[in-house]
Amino acid sequence: MTAPLVLGIETSCDETGIGIVRGDTLLANVIASSMDEHARYGGVVPEIAARAHLEAFQPALAAALAEAGVTLEELDAIAVTSGPGLSGALMVGIAAAKALAISLDKPLYAVNHLVGHVGADVLRSPVGDAPVTLQPSALPVATSGPLEYPTIALLVSGGHTSLLLVRDLVSDVELLGETIDDAAGEAFDKVARLLGLPYPGGPEIDRAAAGGDPNAIRFPRGLSLPKDLEKHRYDFSFSGLKTAVARHVERLRDAGEDVPTPDIAASFREAVVDVLLRKALAACGDLGVPRLLLGGGVVANARLRQVATERCAEEGIELRIPPLSLCTDNGAMIAALGSQLILAGHAPSGMDFGADSTMPVTEIQV
Amino acid sequence: MLLAIDTSAGTSVAVVDRDRGVLAERSVEDTRRHAEVIGTLILECLEASSVAVETLSGIAVGMGPGPFTGLRVGIAAANAFAFGAGKPVVRVVSHDAVAYAHYVAAAASASGIVTGGGADATPLLVTTDARRHERYWSAYSGADEFALPIRVQGPGLQRPDELPEVVTGYDGYQRWDADWVSAASVGLLAESLYLHRRAFAGAEPLYLRSPDVTPSSGPRRVTA
């Protein structure tokens, strides 16, 4: 089978993502974000996100077609995120995808957002180079080439924090653990607010942490005590960390002392990064999987990438990080997963699926 | 010939023709399954009417008022279908379609002619469920010679007990609490608006409610 030309539609959170791929070749990746509209609320407002998707959809689709230099008629299939995510937001993409598929008489694939993040790694740019892969230089492993399985995937954003075992992208994905309260990205937003920094918190914390001492304050690592590890070995919790930062800041302010923002930001960030990677690398070790893939918007965090590179190198684990524009929510990753499903011979999804805000990762395609 | 979609109440899809009337209509009343059923309803209407996408002249869509999550599904579908088919979208106020169907039926029963017209000076107040104990409403002074409704107030959003104060001359209206908006009515209204060169509705969905949010007043204390 020749590489299928697939349009991917992603509207699970605050980015309207339209991507076009041919097999594993990235042709277009257009993202319209409503992030600015959420800033004054300190977090994503689902109804604002859904309204923005409706407005952004058609311009983003037109832009993606232009960027890829293809026509709608040339498409072989359409893929759309059906979950997990914000249901009102998902519904905009689903309704549009269904109507578009019918009007063009093209097959439709409804796919899992989280598995889509993993699917982003298969994409190559049209000139044929490899994705951005940070390779521990000591290891005699090829820096390019397709992702090998099994792999552990750590997906971290404002909407999710999940650790997956991917034995096969299109047929065998297992959830090892996830956050039991806030997503890591949410923790960044909330702590940024505590420190009087604007939304979104990730880049602000990163900036504020520059020059700060990551070991100045020992903030708690959620679900890392022996008793927690029994039940939650691969689960995450950031709500206690956020409260610990709040207590610390309040104590200083109540005492009339200066709040050392750089130290607090750096120490908080270190706690998040440490617990994320400790659990991800524990999974690699426990399961004997020498590969770790990162995905999700929090990958934009420089410290996370740096510590991941260092620790993976120490432990002999191949680290893969797709380019940032493919790590944040986007339509190209959905198209990539759709294209892999088609190449593996999967049938289209039918027309009766809806938005599944808690869609499990074991359900790769509806 | 138009594919018509309205999701301001349940999910309704139709194929209508200016000369031949309603060729197919499929609806699901459930107000929570818009996204699930929209595709199947479109497919069924195209199949039942034996209409090929290429032969449609456009897509008609009800812009509300309606509860936002469901309303958006129909608008998103209509926009995407139109983009895919390379056809224009024509938009109508969903209440206008309810009023239009009402005036057409009144004219038909008065004259015995099914697609009759004739001006009608009966004031009509259309309301639909807005949830949270509120109603969407639109007030019409009557219909013109083509049975096209003349909206004089609304669409608005009110508690039922507020309607008498808000609707000017409330007592003079015949009130029609519609529990349904038919896509066929949306389509037929759009055909008639086009035929008689009247204005369509704007591109903004008629949510009539702002997103339920208040800007944060800053972080709350965690220590007492």
Ligand SMILES: [Zn+2]
């Ligand atoms: Zn995501």
